[in-house]
Amino acid sequence: MNPGLTLATAGRVLRQVRTDHRTIALIVVVPCVLLGLLAWIYTGTRVFDAIGPALLGVFPMVVMFIVTSVATLRERQSGTLERLLTTPLGKGDFMIGYAVGFGLLAVVQAVVATGFAVWVCDLDVAGPLWLLVVVAVFDAVLGTSLGLLASGFARTEFQAVQFMPAFILPQFLLCGLLIPRDQLPTVLEWISNLLPLSYAVDAMKEITRNADPFSAVAGDLGIVLGFVVAALALASLTLSRRSA
Amino acid sequence: MMNNYDGPAVAISGLHVVRGRRDVIPGLDLEIPAGAVVGLLGPSGSGKSTLMRCIVGVQVVTGGTVSVLGHPAGSAALRREVGYVTQAPSVYDDLTVRDNIAYFARAVGLRGTELGEAVDRTLVEVDLVDVGGRLVRDLSGGQESRVSLAAALVGRPTLLVLDEPTVGLDPVLRRDLWGLFARLAEQGHSLIVSSHVMDEATRCDRLVLLRDGLVLADVTPEELLMRTGAVDADAAFLALIDAEAAEHRSAS
Numbered sequence: 149m150n151p152g153l154t155l156a157t158a159g160r161v162l163r164q165v166r167t168d169h170r171t172i173a174l175i176v177v178v179p180c181v182l183l184g185l186l187a188w189i190y191t192g193t194r195v196f197d198a199i200g201p202a203l204l205g206v207f208p209m210v211v212m213f214i215v216t217s218v219a220t221l222r223e224r225q226s227g228t229l230e231r232l233l234t235t236p237l238g239k240g241d242f243m244i245g246y247a248v249g250f251g252l253l254a255v256v257q258a259v260v261a262t263g264f265a266v267w268v269c270d271l272d273v274a275g276p277l278w279l280l281v282v283v284a285v286f287d288a289v290l291g292t293s294l295g296l297l298a299s300g301f302a303r304t305e306f307q308a309v310q311f312m313p314a315f316i317l318p319q320f321l322l323c324g325l326l327i328p329r330d331q332l333p334t335v336l337e338w339i340s341n342l343l344p345l346s347y348a349v350d351a352m353k354e355i356t357r358n359a360d361p362f363s364a365v366a367g368d369l370g371i372v373l374g375f376v377v378a379a380l381a382l383a384s385l386t387l388s389r390r391s392a
Numbered sequence: 393m394m395n396n397y398d399g400p401a402v403a404i405s406g407l408h409v410v411r412g413r414r415d416v417i418p419g420l421d422l423e424i425p426a427g428a429v430v431g432l433l434g435p436s437g438s439g440k441s442t443l444m445r446c447i448v449g450v451q452v453v454t455g456g457t458v459s460v461l462g463h464p465a466g467s468a469a470l471r472r473e474v475g476y477v478t479q480a481p482s483v484y485d486d487l488t489v490r491d492n493i494a495y496f497a498r499a500v501g502l503r504g505t506e507l508g509e510a511v512d513r514t515l516v517e518v519d520l521v522d523v524g525g526r527l528v529r530d531l532s533g534g535q536e537s538r539v540s541l542a543a544a545l546v547g548r549p550t551l552l553v554l555d556e557p558t559v560g561l562d563p564v565l566r567r568d569l570w571g572l573f574a575r576l577a578e579q580g581h582s583l584i585v586s587s588h589v590m591d592e593a594t595r596c597d598r599l600v601l602l603r604d605g606l607v608l609a610d611v612t613p614e615e616l617l618m619r620t621g622a623v624d625a626d627a628a629f630l631a632l633i634d635a636e637a638a639e640h641r642s643a644s
Contacts, residue, residue, distance in 0.1 A: 156498040164486045167527060227482030231543075234448055235499040236471040389466060392411060392452045 149240040157237070157245025158252070161219070165253060171215070175253065179207040179261040180268075187269035197356070200271045201280070202325040204261060205352040208254045208284045209291035209345060210316055216246060216295030217308045224299070233389045242387065243380050247292045254288030255281065275355035279365060283355065286372050287348045293379035294344075300386025319345035324353070344375035397462045401426040401551050401582035402447055406456035409442055409605075416442045417605035419456070424584060424600075429577045431596035432586040433629065439605035440586040441479060444553050447584065448476040461550060472500050475544035479555040481536045483543055485529035489520055492528060493542050500547035514546040517572055519565060534560045541569075551582045558592065570595040593625035601629060608632055 165171060183203060190196045223229040232242060258281040265271040273280065298315055302308040322332065322340035329340050329350075340346045351368035354361040402424040409417040417439050424430050432440050445451035446458050449466015458465035461473055483492045493511050502510050515521045518538040523531060528539055541557050558566045570592065573583050577597065585596070593599050594613050601608040601616075609616060609632055613625065620635075622628035 152503070153499065156495060160484070160487070160491070160495045163491055164484060167486045226484075227478050227480060228484060230450055231476065231478065231482045231496075232499060234450060234466075234471065234474065234476050235496070235547075236468075236501060237499040390450055390452045 149238060149244070150236070153237045153241040154245045154248065157241055158248035161246055161249035162252065164219075165249075175211055175215075175257050176260050178211075179203075179257065180264040182207075183261065183265050183269055187265075187271075196269065197272050199325055200265055200269065201273070201352040201356040202323065202349045204258070204265060204280060204284060205287050205348040206320060206323070206325065206345065207261060208257060208288035209294075209348065210312070210320075211257070212250050212254060212288045212291030213295040213298070213316055214309065214312055216250060216292045217299040217302065217311060218305055220246070220296055220299040221302050221305060221308045229387070230389075230391070233387070239384045239387045243293075243296055243383060246296060247289050247376075247380075250292045251285055251289050254285050257288070258284030271356070273356045274359045275357075275361040279355050279361065280352065283348065283351045283365065283369065286351075286369050286376075287345075290344055290348065290372055290376050290379075293376045293383065296383040297379045297386070300383060316345075319343045322346065323349040325349065344372055347371040347375075398426070399462055400424060401428075401461060402584070403459045404446070404456065407443075407446060407453065407458060408455035409439075409446060409451060410454045411442065415605065417446075420605065420607060422600065422607055422610065424582070425598065426582045427577055427580050428597040429573050429583045429585060429595070430598045430600060431593050432584055432600050432602065433588065433590065433593055433625075434602035434608075436588060438602040440602055441555055442605075443602065444476075444555050444584065444586060447551075448474060448553055450476075472547065473550040475547060475549035475552045477541050477544045477552075477554045477557055479559075481540035483528055483536065483539045485536075486527060488525055488527055489531070489539050489542075490515070490524040492539055493546050496543035497546040500549075502547065510546050510548075514542045517545060518542045519568065534562070534565070537561070538565075548581070552576070552584070554583065554585045556586055556588070558587065558589070566592070590625040590629055599625075601632060603633065603636070608636060 183200065186199065186203070187196045262277060262280045266273060266277060294315060298311040299308060302311060322336060322343060323345040329337055329346060332340060347368040351365045354364045354368070358364065400423045404420060404422045407417055407420040432443065434440050442451060446453055447460060447465055460470055463469045490511060493514055494507060497507050497510055515524050518541055520535065520538055520542065523535060528536055537557070537560060541554065544552060558569055573585065577583055596613060598612055599616055600610050611619065616625065616628045620628040620631040622631050
């Protein structure tokens, strides 16, 4: 690992996104539209206050998962990945570069989505707003590392996109968005304890309920970080210099 | 970047490569001199690309050794010394020409003014100065393959491995690139250039003719013409193949 090469890769990834205005618009606007739609559906009830924060945790992970898995699959197919691995640039520089680049993109997405949820949709948040953004960035990095891992198993872009429902939807159903995790059937609760998105959503919920959420959030983010490290370690096994 | 090693650029012995249960290279010995342009010729499927992948160190090898500039192929010491251009352009189509070249220059450690100068120099060498600010996806196929070549040239590697770098280029540009290759060799760089255009063979210092993963001839262009009595490289290659086929028939 070399910080200069990692940053060069992060900068390159962001330059690529910058030429794609439609993707930037989708990343920033779609979460706001969906949050607004839900707030509207549940007008006059308390439901939005319960599911709004969970959604703030889900968006960055889902979006960065899709963007990363397609982008890295393209690197594998176009030969740029093989070429990079013949240079002094290492696997770590490649993966952390992606995580840093898309992490920065996630800051923009999280600031806009959180601002929209709080000031336009009147989401009640007891804790500090900036902490919501911090958690969102962790979620985005989680999505990026899972996307790097998933792309190793995809042969085509069709498959890469299909990994979204396969990797993400089960986590989405079990993360406490539909009903609180402690009210799930026991076996499903155990499974939800093994899934990273559950902890991301727990952290978001804690911030909205609790005026002093720091210790609980730190614990949840520690677990998310553990999943990130594990996913990157597994993903690095799928990036080999030599192929048949 | 040049190192101070004075053996052959590449030394291969007993190389054996299997791809999809087929012996693509059944057992090959070859030495490639330093400071020369060596043409790797042969029909498609003869193993040119596979041999190049072995030299760069991205090919899984079944047996034998490949030594590059005195190190095992693909070892960390060679990452700055070997530049590789694949047959299909491998660059980012959603970056500008300049950003592509600059990123690959950073990957081999160039920074600051040195980086800017190297990118400018390379843009001139591949004749892309006018389109430096354009996205690669808006370029023609020939321009895109030159961006891919530039991404390897920018780091001035000791050994350049170029897989069909002149495909789809017009005659003027092909002449200019071969001129550049010759200049690089004069400066002490080693180049391995594959081609199936036989008339390019005369621009090389040495020729390696491959067929079915075996070295059919390892000669200078003059020796090739003399040995076969042919008038041009195309005819010489056909003469060699016919001679080998006749030998094969009489042996069996």
